[in-house]
Amino acid sequence: xxxxxxxxxxxxxxxxxIFLWMIKLSLGLSDYVIPGISLxxxxxxxxxxxxxxxxxxxxxxxxxxxxxxxxxAFTVGIAGRKxxxxxxxxxxxxxxxxxxxIVALAPIIFILLGDGFLSRLLIASMICYFPLLLSVLGIMAxxxxxxxxxxxxxxxxxxxxxxxxxxxxxxxxxxTVIAGSxxxxxxGTIVGEFISANAGIGYSIRIALYQSDMAKILIALFxxxxxxxxxQGILESMGEHxxxxxxxxxKGDEL
Amino acid sequence: xxxxxxxxxxxxxxxxxxVPVSAQASDxxxxxxxxxxxxxxxxxVAGDIYADSNGYFKQKGLKVEVKAGGVGINAIRELELGRxxxxxxxxxxxxQALEKGADIIVIAQLFQANPLQWIYRSDQPRxxxxxxxxxxxxxxxxxxxxxxxxxxxxAKGQLTKTDVKIISVQGNxxxxxxxxxxxxxxxxxxxxxxxxxxLAREGEGVRFFNPQDFGVSFVANSVITTGKLYKKxxxxxxxxxxxxxxxxxxxxxxxxxxxxxxxxxxLDGGINDDIRKKQLAATKTLIKPDPDIKIGxxxxxxxxxxxxxxxKEGLIKKPVKIADRLIQIK
Numbered sequence: 001x002x003x004x005x006x007x008x009x010x011x012x013x014x015x016x017x018i019f020l021w022m023i024k025l026s027l028g029l030s031d032y033v034i035p036g037i038s039l040x041x042x043x044x045x046x047x048x049x050x051x052x053x054x055x056x057x058x059x060x061x062x063x064x065x066x067x068x069x070x071x072x073a074f075t076v077g078i079a080g081r082k083x084x085x086x087x088x089x090x091x092x093x094x095x096x097x098x099x100x101x102i103v104a105l106a107p108i109i110f111i112l113l114g115d116g117f118l119s120r121l122l123i124a125s126m127i128c129y130f131p132l133l134l135s136v137l138g139i140m141a142x143x144x145x146x147x148x149x150x151x152x153x154x155x156x157x158x159x160x161x162x163x164x165x166x167x168x169x170x171x172x173x174x175x176t177v178i179a180g181s182x183x184x185x186x187x188g189t190i191v192g193e194f195i196s197a198n199a200g201i202g203y204s205i206r207i208a209l210y211q212s213d214m215a216k217i218l219i220a221l222f223x224x225x226x227x228x229x230x231x232q233g234i235l236e237s238m239g240e241h242x243x244x245x246x247x248x249x250x251k252g253d254e255l
Numbered sequence: 256x257x258x259x260x261x262x263x264x265x266x267x268x269x270x271x272x273x274v275p276v277s278a279q280a281s282d283x284x285x286x287x288x289x290x291x292x293x294x295x296x297x298x299x300v301a302g303d304i305y306a307d308s309n310g311y312f313k314q315k316g317l318k319v320e321v322k323a324g325g326v327g328i329n330a331i332r333e334l335e336l337g338r339x340x341x342x343x344x345x346x347x348x349x350x351q352a353l354e355k356g357a358d359i360i361v362i363a364q365l366f367q368a369n370p371l372q373w374i375y376r377s378d379q380p381r382x383x384x385x386x387x388x389x390x391x392x393x394x395x396x397x398x399x400x401x402x403x404x405x406x407x408x409x410a411k412g413q414l415t416k417t418d419v420k421i422i423s424v425q426g427n428x429x430x431x432x433x434x435x436x437x438x439x440x441x442x443x444x445x446x447x448x449x450x451x452x453x454l455a456r457e458g459e460g461v462r463f464f465n466p467q468d469f470g471v472s473f474v475a476n477s478v479i480t481t482g483k484l485y486k487k488x489x490x491x492x493x494x495x496x497x498x499x500x501x502x503x504x505x506x507x508x509x510x511x512x513x514x515x516x517x518x519x520x521x522l523d524g525g526i527n528d529d530i531r532k533k534q535l536a537a538t539k540t541l542i543k544p545d546p547d548i549k550i551g552x553x554x555x556x557x558x559x560x561x562x563x564x565x566x567k568e569g570l571i572k573k574p575v576k577i578a579d580r581l582i583q584i585k
Contacts, residue, residue, distance in 0.1 A: 031355035033335045039355070107427055196425035198397075207398030211570065212329055212348055 002233035009229040013222055035215035043215035048223070051204060051216075055223045058189050058200040059231060061117065065124025066185035070178060072129045077136030078163055091137070098130045106195045120192040120200065127188030128181050135177040139170040175239030182232050186224065288312075288319045288495065289339040291330040293476055295323045296522035298534035299370065299445055301515050302503030302542070302550075303343075308518040311502040315494040323522075331357055334481050341495055346474035346561040347400055353575040358482040361558075361581045362496050363551035365503070366475040368467055368541045371401055373438040374431070374450055377460035385412025385469055388419055394431060394439040396424040401440040403568045404466050404473050410567075411471060438464055444537035452530055472557040473564060485582065496551070496584050503550045507539050553583045 017040075024034040031039045080090035102123055113119045144165050151157040151165075167174060193202025201220055208216035292300050303321055306312060312319040322339070324330065330342025331352045343365070344352075352359060373393070375382070382388065385408060395402050401424070409419065422436045428450065431439035441447040443463055451461050466473065478499065485492050506515045516531055523531075543550055558577050565571045 027336065029335050030352065030357040032352040032357045033332050035355075107429070110425075110427075110429065198423050203397075209327070210396065210398040212331075212351060 002230065002237065005229040005233040005236075006226065009225045013225055017218065031215070032212065033214070035218065039215050040218060043213075044219050044222075047216055047219055051201060051220050051223045052227075054199070054201040054204045054220075055227045058186065058193065058202065058224075059227055061120045061124055061192075061200065062182070062185045062189045062231070065121050065189055066128055066178075066182060068121065069125040069129035069132055069181065069185060072125060073132035073136045076133055077140050078159075080137060081140035094130075094133055097126070102127060102191060103195060110196055116197070120189055120197050123192030123195070124185050124188035127191060128185035131184060132177060132181050135173065139173060140166055142166070144169045171243055175236075175243060179232055179235040179239055182235055183228060186228050186231070190224070286317050286491075288317055288341060288491075289333070290319050290321045290495075290499075291328070291333045291339040291342040292322065292324045293330060293343040293345065295325055296519070297445055298519050298523070298531055298538055299442065299476075300343075301519050301535055301538060302365070302506040303499070304518050304522060305506040305511070305515050306499050306502030308521070309502065309505075309514070311498040312495070315498040317491075317494060317498065319495070319498075330479065331359055334359060334479065340484060341478060341480050343476050344479050345400065345476055346558060347403070347565060347570065349477065349479060349580070350562050350565055350575055350577060351571055353577070353580060354571045354573065359479050359580065360482050360485055361477045361479055361553065362485070362492060362584055363478040363500060364474060364553045364557075365477060365551065366541050367544050367548055367552065367554065368465070369404075369473050369475040370442045370444050370447075370538075370541050371404065371440060371473070371475065372443045372447065372466070373401075373464040374441045374447055374461050375438045375464060376454070377462050379437060381462060382464050385409075385414065388412060388414060388438075390419065391437045392420040392422055392435065394422050394424045394428075394436045396440065399424075399440075400473065403564055403570060404471060406568055407471050407473075407564050408466055408469060411469065444534055444541055448530060448534045448537050449526070452533070471564075472554070472560045474554060474557045474561045477553075478551070482580075493584060500551045503542065507543050507550065553581045555581060 020034045021036070023029065024036065035043070076090055076094050080087045080094065105126075106119075106123070109119050109122055113122065140163065147165050147169070148157065148162065151161060189200065190202035190205070193200035194206050197203045201224060205217060205220050208220065290303070292303060294300070296304060307319065307321040319341075324343070329348070330339060330344045331348060333339035334342055335357060344359075349359060349361060380387065388409070393405060395405050405421075409415070422430055424440060428439055428441075428446070430436040431450075432453075439450075441450060441463075443465075447463060454461055478496065480492055480495075505511045512532075512535065516528070516535060519531060519535070520528070526534075555578060558581060562571075562574060562577045566574065
């Protein structure tokens, strides 16, 4: 799965670059607009390793940011699953915060947390958590009537049990959403670094943009793509492993 | 897999067929022109706005659409892609593009003095020599113009990075307002005026550190076009430029001040009239620092120094013979 993800990304990247080169050749554009093969090669040799380390740096924040966003999404999703006043209030608050553009919130975040690691982490989790929240809310607000009915009738239903039943019955959906949200966590971290940080690939892209250096940007995109493919591949493998384990446990229970 | 390869082939063939058509279309330049600015509409581009609003281009038989610039918008790219015929770019952009083979020429230099300066509070000792920078906390945008300029200044003053504390500039001036930074980079005629006004209301005065006063000339915004257009239609380039520079000359005179301020206000209503007036006054000193200086005059020495700074800072690898691409149209 991991290998497939990497070569699929390579195909997409190569098609994208060929597309750009065709435009370059057809319109007779200079290396300033679209870098040619030799410039791209030189830039990769000069900055490739540095950018790789930058992406690894970004990934470390991404992993933490995604973990934080999963916790946030589950907390809000579980608390807001009821159609009570509190549930509705939590949902409205979560939705409204998401509606604010992150660039407008950024100055407040930087006043509170400075321009270091914590700001990047918070912005990454804020961008990543909303799609997770929607899925969690959808799952947690939908009763699994067949199973829940028994516990309700016998008076044994507690909120923890309700959450467990709904999570277990939608495990496949949850693992897919979590694996998919890795891309958003990475994008969120890069946005955070782009707006304000002194490290990470988003910061390097910002510098490359100041210098109008498209070659650097293409190399950065390549590095981001490779690393995120690996990370998503690992998450998907983990998801498969968890599903497999749970199904074994489930079968064991049945026996 | 076969279907996938077929799709890729289809995309490539379509591109081969479509792209040259648009390339050919971009070769045809009539009197309908696009002039792409470097940044958003504000007092810094008062002359450009005035040329459009007061019919200077029309008088020359040209229909020019003046388009604002912004983050991610680059006039040089627009020119190459045929989306604009004229544009505004900073000297470093021009030189870096020339190194990468772009066919662009500079036909006028709008700013005779670079508006990029550093603001500092007047309760601090005045910076009289570069040695006075020692121990200061200085804001710099890593990778930006101010980064290259500050490195040159420090080298000129025989200072190293350990003699000062460099603070990364990231979108807002909070570190300066919180007094975490002593010097902060600003565009003298826009942010410089606003920050000065903001601090004045808090009872604080400011001064500006201008690299040019210490012999570091880094050219700012200039008017550019493609070498191809200039070669094929020099008359069109001349007409455009004479209309533009006449508008700028008029816009910098006291008689036209109210009309200019009104024209700018139509496009940039986000600030109050008093600030806008001060910004226009500051712009005048940068565009026409001396009554004898003709607007648009190209400072060859400044361009050569800019090129040498970019080489020294590793932003370009080899000289681009910049003098060959500076066309001072009479």
